[in-house]
Amino acid sequence: MLGRLICSVVFVLATASVVVAESAAPPASAPPRFDLEVFLDANKMELPVVVPGQLGFQHWQGMVSTAVAMHFKRDAGGHLPTQFRQYGDINLHLIEGKLDVEFADETQQPLHMKTGDVASWGNLSHRIACRSDECRLLIFSTPVLWQELGPDGGNPVPLYVDSAYYATHGRQ
Amino acid sequence: MQLMRWLGVAVLMNGLWFGSVQSAEKAGPPWADQGPRIMFNVFDTTSLAEVVPDRFFMTFWHSPNTTIVHNVWVAGEKGHLMGGKSIHGEEYGYVHKGRLAFVLDDAREHVVVDEGQFMRWPNVPHWGTCMTEICEIYAWFTPTRDDYGSEGTTMTETSNTWISRNQGE
Numbered sequence: 001m002l003g004r005l006i007c008s009v010v011f012v013l014a015t016a017s018v019v020v021a022e023s024a025a026p027p028a029s030a031p032p033r034f035d036l037e038v039f040l041d042a043n044k045m046e047l048p049v050v051v052p053g054q055l056g057f058q059h060w061q062g063m064v065s066t067a068v069a070m071h072f073k074r075d076a077g078g079h080l081p082t083q084f085r086q087y088g089d090i091n092l093h094l095i096e097g098k099l100d101v102e103f104a105d106e107t108q109q110p111l112h113m114k115t116g117d118v119a120s121w122g123n124l125s126h127r128i129a130c131r132s133d134e135c136r137l138l139i140f141s142t143p144v145l146w147q148e149l150g151p152d153g154g155n156p157v158p159l160y161v162d163s164a165y166y167a168t169h170g171r172q
Numbered sequence: 173m174q175l176m177r178w179l180g181v182a183v184l185m186n187g188l189w190f191g192s193v194q195s196a197e198k199a200g201p202p203w204a205d206q207g208p209r210i211m212f213n214v215f216d217t218t219s220l221a222e223v224v225p226d227r228f229f230m231t232f233w234h235s236p237n238t239t240i241v242h243n244v245w246v247a248g249e250k251g252h253l254m255g256g257k258s259i260h261g262e263e264y265g266y267v268h269k270g271r272l273a274f275v276l277d278d279a280r281e282h283v284v285v286d287e288g289q290f291m292r293w294p295n296v297p298h299w300g301t302c303m304t305e306i307c308e309i310y311a312w313f314t315p316t317r318d319d320y321g322s323e324g325t326t327m328t329e330t331s332n333t334w335i336s337r338n339q340g341e
Contacts, residue, residue, distance in 0.1 A: 036276055036283050036293050042266075043288035062292060065262050065314050089237040091312050093214070093266065101208070108208055116215045118310065121208035122236040138290060140264050142237055142314040 040069055042095045045136055047071050050158055051170050054080040057158040059149045065142040066149065068159055072097070072130040079130050080169070082160040086125040087148065090141045093118045097135030101128050128160055200316030204234035206323065212242050214268045217308055220244055223327045224335065228253050230327060232320050239317035242310045245270075245302040252302045255334040263293040263313050270307030274300040 039060050047056030047069055056071035072079055084104050092101070094113045101111040104125035111119050128137075139159075149156045157166045211233040212219075220229035220242060227250065230243035245252055257277065267285050275282045277297035284303070285291050319333060330336050 036274060036281050036291065036298065038283060038285055038289045038291045040290040041286075041288050042290070060292070062262050063295065065264075067264060067290070067292065089235050089314070091235070091238060091240055103208060111208055111210055113210060114213075116213040117210045118212055118214065118240065118242075119208070119210045120233065120235045120238065120240065122205055124208065126208075138266075140238075140312045140314075142262075 039067065040138065042136070042138075045069065045071065045095070049171065050155070051080055051161070051166065054169070055158060055161070059145070059156075060152055061144060061146060061149070064144055065140060066145040068139040068141070068145075068149075070135075070137050070139070070158070072135040074130070074133045081162060081165060082127045082129055083162050084125045084127045085160055086123060087145060087159070088123050088141050088143050089120070090126075090139055091118065091120045092128075093138045095136040095138060097133075097137070098131040099128055099135050099137065100131055101126055200234065200236050200238075201318060201322075203322040204239075204316045205236045206234065211240060212310075214242075214266070214308070214310065217242070217244050221327060223332060224253055224329055228335070230332075232317070232327075233323055234316055234320075237315055239313045239320060240310060241313070241317075243308075245307040247302070247305050253335060254301060255299070256336070257297045257299055258334055259295065259297040260317060260319075261313055261315050262295050263311055264290065265293070265309055265311040266290050268308040268310070270302055270304040270309075272300055272307055272309065273303050274298055 040058075047058045049055070050057045053075040054073055054077075056069075056073075058069050060067045086104075092099075092113070094115060094117050096115050098115075099113045101113065101119065101121075103110065103121075108124065113119060145159075148159075155171075157163050157170075161170070212231070217229065220231050222229050226248050227246050228243065229246075230241055232239055232241045259277075265285070267287055267289050269287055271287070272285050273282065274285065274291075274293070275298065276294075283291065320327070325331075
């Protein structure tokens with residue numbers, strides 16, 4: 001009985017100490033307070049070319065989410081090969097083109113998207129494949145892809161692109 | 173020694189409790205996961221629900237940790253609906269038609285967003301309004317907008333906090 005009482009008291013004190021600590025002490029390094037910003041114009045979507053002739057790519061980091069714009073182009077060799085990825089909850093807006101989304105779990109039906117479609121899915125392994133000469137798209141995803149893509153303006157391996165392919169074909 | 177053992181149990185319980193709360197916060201409500209799908213097309217607004225007659229139309233969809241809202245403002249004879257201050261996590265938006273203006277809570281920033289533009293709101297209070305006869309946009313939120321309820325829940329002038337907050341102001 002005494003043991004339970006001590007346990008309860010210690011539990012309450014420990015809980016209170018955590019709550020007080022979280023509410024009173026500012027974080028050692030406060031996260032940046034992002035501004036409200038227009039970051040992309042679909043009518044003038046000129047992305048940095050990361051795979052010449054085949055892919056433009058750019059990303060913008062938020063606090064808990066990431067926006068990614070991609071512009072696929074078919075060249076003499078076709079579209080660049082894409083691979084399966086799984087990186088959180090995703091909303092994909094196909095600005096222009098025809099695009100298929102395939103899921104590693106074959107019980108999930110693929111999505112066949114056309115210009116203007118907006119699709120979503122949870123944290124599932126998937127890949128995208130452009131079915132027209134060009135595909136322009138924007139992805140919103142959460143959680144933030146900080147480890148994967150790094151800060152805005154960097155030169156990461158683009159999403160869905162095999163690192164070996166990027167090493168030989170990408171802008172380095 | 174006995175005290176140390178109970179202290180260990182208490183710390184463990186404390187950790188489990190906080191851990192469960194944090195895990196619960198990471199995932200949205202179970203009804204939010206509807207699986208992979210194409211939700212809408214930005215060129216088609218015919219299926220949006222009429223929330224405020226002739227003036228405001230919207231439909232929303234959830235995923236485990238996000239919500240997306242497709243909506244249309246129409247000025248008409250009464251002018252545009254003026255919503256209240258909003259704060260609801262991180263948000264992105266796309267303007268398909270029209271022009272909108274937004275201002276952050278402390279008025280440190282005013283932004284005008286035109287057709288074809290994507291924007292991001294930080295997780296701070298903000299206002300927005302349509303500056304043209306019609307505005308068609310969609311907005312993407314994370315975390316999930318639990319306040320909307322499950323998909324298909326009827327949205328009204330009073331249940332939509334963006335509209336209801338400004339009543340009487």
